[in-house]
Amino acid sequence: MINKTRNRTTKRWILYILLLFCLASSLLFVNHNYSFYDRPIAQVVQTTLEDTTKTKDMHGNEDTLFTQHIVAILKNGEEKGQQIHLTNQYSTSGAYDQQYHIGNKLFVSIDSETGEKIAGSITDVKRDQYVLVVAWIFIFTLLIVGHKQGLLAIVSFVINVLLLSFALDIYVHYSRVSLLLICGLCILLFTAISLLLVSGFNEKTYAAIVATLIATVASLSITSLVIWLTSGSGLRYEEMQFLTRPYHTVFMAGLFIGSLGAIMDVAITMSSSIFALYERDHDISIKSLKTSGMDIGKDIMGTITSILFFAYISGSIPMLILYLKNASPLGFALSMNLSLELARALAGGIGIVLTIPIGLYTTVFFVKRKKARV
Amino acid sequence: MNVLVWLAAILLLLMAWVGGKQGARSFLSLFLNFGVIFLTVMFMMDPAVNPILITFIASILIGCVSLFFINEVNGKTTIAFISTMVTIVILLVFIVIVSQKLMIQGFGEEEEEAISGLSLYIGVDFMKIGASVIIMSTIGAIMDVAISIASSMHEIFKHNPLLSKKELFKSGVSIGRDILGTDTNTLFFAFFGGYLALLIWFKDLNYSIGEIVNSKIFSSEMILILCAGMGVALVIPIASWINAYFLVKTREK
Numbered sequence: 001m002i003n004k005t006r007n008r009t010t011k012r013w014i015l016y017i018l019l020l021f022c023l024a025s026s027l028l029f030v031n032h033n034y035s036f037y038d039r040p041i042a043q044v045v046q047t048t049l050e051d052t053t054k055t056k057d058m059h060g061n062e063d064t065l066f067t068q069h070i071v072a073i074l075k076n077g078e079e080k081g082q083q084i085h086l087t088n089q090y091s092t093s094g095a096y097d098q099q100y101h102i103g104n105k106l107f108v109s110i111d112s113e114t115g116e117k118i119a120g121s122i123t124d125v126k127r128d129q130y131v132l133v134v135a136w137i138f139i140f141t142l143l144i145v146g147h148k149q150g151l152l153a154i155v156s157f158v159i160n161v162l163l164l165s166f167a168l169d170i171y172v173h174y175s176r177v178s179l180l181l182i183c184g185l186c187i188l189l190f191t192a193i194s195l196l197l198v199s200g201f202n203e204k205t206y207a208a209i210v211a212t213l214i215a216t217v218a219s220l221s222i223t224s225l226v227i228w229l230t231s232g233s234g235l236r237y238e239e240m241q242f243l244t245r246p247y248h249t250v251f252m253a254g255l256f257i258g259s260l261g262a263i264m265d266v267a268i269t270m271s272s273s274i275f276a277l278y279e280r281d282h283d284i285s286i287k288s289l290k291t292s293g294m295d296i297g298k299d300i301m302g303t304i305t306s307i308l309f310f311a312y313i314s315g316s317i318p319m320l321i322l323y324l325k326n327a328s329p330l331g332f333a334l335s336m337n338l339s340l341e342l343a344r345a346l347a348g349g350i351g352i353v354l355t356i357p358i359g360l361y362t363t364v365f366f367v368k369r370k371k372a373r374v
Numbered sequence: 375m376n377v378l379v380w381l382a383a384i385l386l387l388l389m390a391w392v393g394g395k396q397g398a399r400s401f402l403s404l405f406l407n408f409g410v411i412f413l414t415v416m417f418m419m420d421p422a423v424n425p426i427l428i429t430f431i432a433s434i435l436i437g438c439v440s441l442f443f444i445n446e447v448n449g450k451t452t453i454a455f456i457s458t459m460v461t462i463v464i465l466l467v468f469i470v471i472v473s474q475k476l477m478i479q480g481f482g483e484e485e486e487e488a489i490s491g492l493s494l495y496i497g498v499d500f501m502k503i504g505a506s507v508i509i510m511s512t513i514g515a516i517m518d519v520a521i522s523i524a525s526s527m528h529e530i531f532k533h534n535p536l537l538s539k540k541e542l543f544k545s546g547v548s549i550g551r552d553i554l555g556t557d558t559n560t561l562f563f564a565f566f567g568g569y570l571a572l573l574i575w576f577k578d579l580n581y582s583i584g585e586i587v588n589s590k591i592f593s594s595e596m597i598l599i600l601c602a603g604m605g606v607a608l609v610i611p612i613a614s615w616i617n618a619y620f621l622v623k624t625r626e627k
Contacts, residue, residue: 037584055495062421063495093421094501095480095494104477107588124483127593128584130476138600142554145607149551153558153603164566164573172577190563198555226380234376245578250571258567261560268556298393302400302444303521304560307514309404310436311564311602313411314510318480318503320415322489325496339378344567346381349404353388353397 019143023136030129034076037107041126042072042084044104050087059327064092070100072108074118084108084118095322098125105129149198156197160190164257179245183253187216187260194261195268204275207366208267211359215263218358219351220256223343236339251340259348262308263355269300270359271366278367282374289364297356308348312341399444406439411510418506421497426466429506433462433513440517450528453620454520457613461516462509464612465605469505472597479504482591484575508598512605515557519606523550523613531621539622546614554607561602569595 034041051067070086086108090097100106105126112119142150167186171179191212199205227235237247274293278284316337323333389397414432418425437458441451473479479501481489526549527542537545572595576586586592 057493057495059493059496061493061496063497065495091495093480093494093496093498095496096489097494098477098479124588124590125477126588127476127478127590128587130472131587131593131596134472134597134600138604141604141607142558145547145610146551146554149555150607153555156555156559157562157603160562160566168573168577172574194559198559222384223381226384227377230377230380232377234378245571245574247571250574254567254570256567257570258564260567261563264563265556265560294392298396301389301393301397302403303440303514303518305400305404306407306440307518307557307560308564309407310514311511311561312568313408314507315568315598317411317415317418317507317510318500319488321419321498321503322481322492322494322496324415324419325498326492342378343381346378346385348564349385350381350388353385353392356392 019139026132026136027129030132033128037076039107039123040077040079040084040110040120041075042086042106042108042120043075044070044072044100044102044106045083046071047100047102055091059325061325066090066099068100070122072106074108075105079110079113079118082116082118084110084120086120086122088122095318152197156194159193159197163189163193179249179253183256187256188213190257190260191216191264194264199268199272203366203370204271204363205268207271207275207363208264208359211267211271211355211362212260212264214362215267215351215355215358216256216260218354219259219263219347220252222350222354223255223347224252234335234339235343236336255344255347258312258344259308259351262304262348263351265304266297266300266352266355267359270297270356271363274360274363274367278370282371286364286368289367290360293360293363294356297360301353301356304352305345305349308352309345312345312348313338316341396444403439403444406443407436410435410439414506414510418498418503421499425499425502425506426470429466429509430462432506433459433509436513437517440514441521445521449620449624450524451521453617454517454524454613457520457524457609457616458513458517460616461520461605461609461612462513464608465512465601466505466509468604469508469597469601470502472601473501473504473594476593476597478590478594478597480590482589482594484572484589484591504594508601511598512561512602515561515602516605516609519550519553519557519609520613522553523610524617527614527617527621535625539618542618542621543611543614546617547610550610550614554610557606558603561606562599565595565599565602 048069049066050069053065055063055065066089068088068090070088072084072086074080074082074084088100090099106122107124107126108120109123110118110120139154142154146153163186167182171177171182191209195205195208195212237251270293273296274289277289277292320333320337323337324330386398386401389401393400410432414428417423417428437455441455445451523546527546530545531537531542572591
């Protein structure tokens with residue numbers, strides 16, 4: 001017993017030391033990785049405000065434009081160590097521009113070299129070091145609060161990201177393969193991996209996996225049927241950005257991956273609470289299992305639909321504001337910016353609600369089978 | 375007829391069938407929350423008002439709708455409400471600092487096509503709006519964890535009224551851990567689904583890892599996912615502590 005605890009503490013210490021090592025080395029790397037980039041990087045050492053103008057656009061929106069002269073030191077390439085002169089224009093709203101401060105690291109392009117003076121323009125901001133810091137804060141928060149479950153959440157996140165990236169590679173390189181087929185396979189793997197990681201190899205996990213898959217297929221059919229019957233009226237695909245592929249398939253695939261997490265959440269909650277009821281009292285009748293299962297389902301239905309709802313709708317706030325400030329009619333701005341998000345949220349909600357009875361009956365079926373075996 | 379109307383009607387029917395009166399109420403709360411988001415957008419259009427303040431007020435309204443309207447005002451929901459607000463304030467401070475450093479406000483160059491032709495100098499502060507988007511995306515999950523912890527801890531306290539504050543806190547955290555995995559999953563997949571088009575775009579145009587990580591759009595999505603996960607984790611100890619504190623206090627009275 002003592003040996004076991006000691007073993008566990010040593011293991012934990014090894015984990016901590018390993019983590020700290022990763023933290024230190026990765027932070028060191030992103031702060032000195034200039035030579036890994038082909039694009040020139042410069043660090044701002046001096047800024048001077050050159051000009052301030054007040055503007056008013058044709059819709060009566062007032063803003064202030066600033067012009068900033070920046071001196072920065074190049075960090076990589078042949079001109080490493082030399083000064084570069086840049087100009088930057090930014091506004092108070094900062095929708096597509098920003099003010100730079102001393103210490104900021106920027107990607108620049110070198111436009112001209114006249115003697116000693118190098119002039120250039122800013123192409124982007126170097127953000128990797130901050131993304132990394134936030135990622136580490138995220139990892140530590142989850143580990144400190146969640147211990148083992150936090151670790152598993154991170155592991156399942158990483159595995160799912162890698163899987164999705166790999167699947168998309170296949171899709172991009174072999175365009176004959178249908179995206180929906182790939183996503184179908186992905187959904188199968190995502191479900192199995194995430195649920196097995198969250199609750200281990202046991203019957204309640206199997207019940208949840210089966211329920212998730214049935215519910216996903218059911219909600220896929222309902223949504224496709226509705227879109228087919230109405231021939232997609234009211235969905236403004238124009239708003240979908242970043243399109244290099246047929247938009248309809250990309251939208252449907254995104255919709256199903258998007259609601260998968262919520263469906264899994266409901267399925268595992270249903271199956272683990274029904275199994276817990278059965279474990280507590282092996283003689284519990286199927287009927288009372290069904291009634292309590294339904295009650296649990298009712299309780300979680302509202303909150304989980306609202307998780308999806310907020311996650312989808314909030315993302316369109318900036319674009320909505322931009323449209324409305326540009327004097328777009330309200331109905332047009334709403335349908336342009338919200339129709340796809342609302343469709344996603346509603347379809348996800350349908351999936352969530354369907355999972356409650358499906359999860360209930362699947363779990364009851366597994367319980368019955370277990371009962372028959374005993 | 376319109377796809378959205380059909381989907382909404384199907385959702386309403388299903389919710390009423392599965393959840394009865396409570397289901398219909400949940401559906402209505404989605405509508406009310408939509409109204410709150412709409413009002414938030416309207417207020418944010420005024421450059422004179424601070425978007426962070428509006429976000430905070432919107433969170434209070436959303437909390438009232440989702441916690442008090444669906445459940446009713448009682449000890450559990452009040453404590454869940456307080457824990458949600460405390461978490462949101464902490465998260466908000468963190469997000470404002472991070473987005474200032476990262477300069478992820480507004481729109482990225484990948485979105486150029488969508489914003490071309492629109493006037494961009496509209497006077498509202500997009501940095502603060504970006505921070506408020508992150509909060510609003512996560513608030514649903516934070517409330518979910520807060521209410522689950524509050525109701526389970528009340529249940530535990532009812533069965534063992536002699537537990538100390540520390541034991542109560544511990545049991546709250548362990549309940550929270552069980553939900554942590556599934557709730558972060560829900561959010562991760564929701565965001566993956568939304569960004570599928572963006573990911574295919576990166577792959578199609580052969581972006582290098584360096585270009586992806588440093589691009590405004592990817593880093594802002596990444597920060598959104600990470601902050602959402604942090605919010606869900608943070609609310610666990612906060613809600614457990616507040617619950618333990620109030621439960622012990624009611625016993626002493």
